[in-house]
Amino acid sequence: MFGMSHESFLLLDAVITVIGLIVLITKFKLHPFIALIIAAAFLGLTSGMPIGTIIKAFQDGFGGVLGFVGIILALGTMLGKMMAESGGADQIAQTLIRAFGKERVQWAMMFAAFLVGIPLFFEIGFVLLIPLVFIVARRTGISIIKIGIPLLAGLSAVHGLVPPHPGPLLAIGVFGADIGKTILYGLIVALPTAIIAGPIYGTFISKYIPGHPNQELVDQLAREPHSSTLPSFSITLVTVLLPVFLMLLKTFADIALPDGHFFRTWMDMIGHPISALLLALLLSLYTFGHRQGIGSKQILKLLDASLAPTAAIILIIGAGGGFKQMLVTSGVGDVIGHMAVSAQISPILLAWLVAAVIRVATGSATVATITGAGIVVPVVGMIPGVNRELLVLATGAGSLILSHVNDAGFWLVKQYFNMTVAETFKTWTAMETILSVVALGFILLLSLFV
Numbered sequence: 243m244f245g246m247s248h249e250s251f252l253l254l255d256a257v258i259t260v261i262g263l264i265v266l267i268t269k270f271k272l273h274p275f276i277a278l279i280i281a282a283a284f285l286g287l288t289s290g291m292p293i294g295t296i297i298k299a300f301q302d303g304f305g306g307v308l309g310f311v312g313i314i315l316a317l318g319t320m321l322g323k324m325m326a327e328s329g330g331a332d333q334i335a336q337t338l339i340r341a342f343g344k345e346r347v348q349w350a351m352m353f354a355a356f357l358v359g360i361p362l363f364f365e366i367g368f369v370l371l372i373p374l375v376f377i378v379a380r381r382t383g384i385s386i387i388k389i390g391i392p393l394l395a396g397l398s399a400v401h402g403l404v405p406p407h408p409g410p411l412l413a414i415g416v417f418g419a420d421i422g423k424t425i426l427y428g429l430i431v432a433l434p435t436a437i438i439a440g441p442i443y444g445t446f447i448s449k450y451i452p453g454h455p456n457q458e459l460v461d462q463l464a465r466e467p468h469s470s471t472l473p474s475f476s477i478t479l480v481t482v483l484l485p486v487f488l489m490l491l492k493t494f495a496d497i498a499l500p501d502g503h504f505f506r507t508w509m510d511m512i513g514h515p516i517s518a519l520l521l522a523l524l525l526s527l528y529t530f531g532h533r534q535g536i537g538s539k540q541i542l543k544l545l546d547a548s549l550a551p552t553a554a555i556i557l558i559i560g561a562g563g564g565f566k567q568m569l570v571t572s573g574v575g576d577v578i579g580h581m582a583v584s585a586q587i588s589p590i591l592l593a594w595l596v597a598a599v600i601r602v603a604t605g606s607a608t609v610a611t612i613t614g615a616g617i618v619v620p621v622v623g624m625i626p627g628v629n630r631e632l633l634v635l636a637t638g639a640g641s642l643i644l645s646h647v648n649d650a651g652f653w654l655v656k657q658y659f660n661m662t663v664a665e666t667f668k669t670w671t672a673m674e675t676i677l678s679v680v681a682l683g684f685i686l687l688l689s690l691f692v
Contacts, residue, residue, distance in 0.1 A: 249577045252289060256574040259285040260600070260613070263565075267606070274609055275554070278561035282568040289572040296568070303567025304560040307612070310516075311411050312556050316549060317519040318406055321482075321526055323548035324541075325358070328530035329471060330478035332374065334358055337475040344382050348392045351375065352440040355396030356433065357479070360486060364401040364651065368394070372658055376455055386455050388448035390659055391673055395440030398677055402607065402638040403435075404428040406485060406515055408559060409611040413637045416566065416615035417622060419630035421515055422493020425486060427631050427692070428638075431684045439676040447672070451665050455658075473529055481529045485518035555608070562609055566616030574617075589628045590636045590689060593618045594682050597640030610641040629692060635685050643678035645671055 246254070259281050266277035279300075286296030324330075334354050342350035355371055371393055379386045401407050405414060405425050414421055473481075492513020499506040511517055531541045597614030601607060614637050622628050645652050646667070656666040 252572065252574050252577050255285060255288050255572075256569065256577075256617075259288075263609075264600075267609075273554075274606060275557045275561045278558070278565045278609070282561070282565040285565075285568050285572055285574070289574065291568075291572055295571065299567045299571040300564035303564040305563075306567070307412065307415065307563030308556065308560045310415060311408055311559055313516050314406050314411055314519060315408060315552050315556055315559075317516070317523050319548045319552050320545050321519065321523045323544050324523070324526040324530040325478070325482065327536065327544055328473050328526075328534045330473050330482070330530055333472040333475050333478050334482075336374075336472075339378065344384075347378055347382055347384060348388050348441045348444055351378070351389050352392035352396040352436055355393040356400055356436055357482065359397040359400040360404060360482060364397050368397060368654065368658075371397070379455065385448040385452040386659060387451055387453040387669055388444050390453070391444030391447065391669060392436075392440035394655065394670065395436045395444070395673055395677060398642060398674060399432040399436035399439070399681070400428075402642040402677070403432040403635055403681060405489070406519060408555070409607055409641055410634055410638050411515070412559065412562070412608070412612045413615045413634040416612070416619050417630040417633050419634045420493060420496075422489050422496070422513070424631045424634050425489055426493065427688060428635055431635055431639075431681055431688065435677055435681045435684060438680050439673050443673055443676055447669055451661070451669055453659050453661060453665075453669075455660055471534065473534060477529050477533075481522060481526050484522040484525060485515070488513045488518040488521065489515060558606075558608055559612065562612035566612050569613075569616045570619065588686075589618065589621045589625055590632055590685060591682075592621065593633050593636040594640035594678075594685075597637045598643045598678065601641045602644050602646075607641040611637055614640060629689060632685055632689050632692070636682065639678050639681035639685060642681070643675050645674040 262284065263277055263281040266272040266280065267274055272280075282300050282303075283296065286299065291299070334357055338350040338354045339347055342353075351371075351374070354374070358371060372390075375386060375390045375393055378384070378389055402409055405411050405421055405428065410424060410428060411421075413419070414424055488509075490513075492509045495503075495506045495509040495513070512521070527541060530536075532538075536544075593614060596617050597610045600613050601610035615633075618633065618637070622630060622633070652666060652670060655661075655670040656663065659666075659669070661669065
């Protein structure tokens with residue numbers, strides 16, 4: 243067509259479609275759910291796919307993603323709500339602050355965010371912990387930036403790199419990676435990355451931008467928690483980390499025990515992400531609910547209320563799955579995969595780069611993760627020995643880079659920390675970029691050993 247080979251036309255078609263998707267979201271402010279559907283339909287029609295195939299491919303992609311991720315999101319959100327209402331997050335943060343002391347309070351905030359952030363969305367973890375930033379800053383007189391940047395780094399690192407967060411889970415499904423190994427590798431990469439981008443960078447940049455919190459927000463949010471009503475640190479930790487422990491136990495059972503072994507068979511069921519999160523949620527109904535004096539009717543109201551904010555996220559994820567499937571079914575993914583093989587680009591670097599470009603353009607880590615994974619997945623079958631778990635992490639790392647004015651998180655941080663746009667670039671945007679680049683370095687280093 244137009245004097246071009248079929249492969250060249252498909253590649254040009256994909257580029258035009260992705261640019262169009264970016265323009266719809268950024269220029270015309272169209273909701274990503276609608277924009278992804280339009281982009282998928284455009285790619286299917288222009289690539290020459292039959293109408294029936296276009297619709298079926300989108301439905302398969304949409305349902306295939308939500309059949310797993312939708313359940314995970316619902317259970318994880320409910321668990322996060324129970325932890326928020328019980329004061330479990332406050333308990334973790336306060337315990338770590340007491341353990342680290344005033345001089346190293348920024349390290350305590352990073353570790354608190356890292357632990358609390360494992361089962362929570364970034365936005366939920368942020369809203370949950372930001373009062374503690376205000377309280378600690380007021381108690382200690384330490385710069386809000388020095389305390390806040392480590393908290394943001396801890397939350398963001400686990401959000402992009404550690405299941406059961408939606409980004410890594412989406413990429414796991416696309417690449418066919420093992421969730422237990424991904425959790426293990428994700429934790430290995432995320433912790434040192436969060437340390438560099440959090441306490442170390444936060445201490446440095448706070449010398450130049452100390453920050454001045456919004457007094458109205460401080461008055462509203464920085465209320466002292468009643469420690470006597472909080473769940474214990476050990477109970478909170480057991481509840482929050484139960485799904486991670488079960489999923490890791492499943493992986494170790496799969497490695498150490500033969501097929502058909504009684505324990506391995508049961509762990510395959512109990513350690514599945516859906517089962518693991520369900521068990522943690524059921525435990526939280528007691529540890530964060532009844533044990534804290536919250537009645538059954540109130541728990542039901544809390545769980546109902548927790549699901550409403552996830553509706554838009556779930557729809558975007560589903561539409562992203564449909565768009566990803568269109569890339570695969572149309573043959574675009576195969577063309578890009580062949581190009582990567584012939585150009586001898588490292589699949590890990592390619593996954594990071596594609597996700598990074600889409601993240602910068604759209605401002606959405608979710609769109610970047612699922613679109614990037616869909617584009618890169620054909621490489622898995624073409625290059626022997628590609629580590630699928632590291633591809634997941636590379637895609638997640640790329641999706642974190644250079645948060646700027648097209649990202650809701652940018653404005654969230656700006657408003658809560660009472661900064662100018664320029665100051666937000668120097669703190670939040672720089673921190674996110676450090677996270678992304680440093681994580682890529684650790685992933686490439688890890689690839690030499692696994």
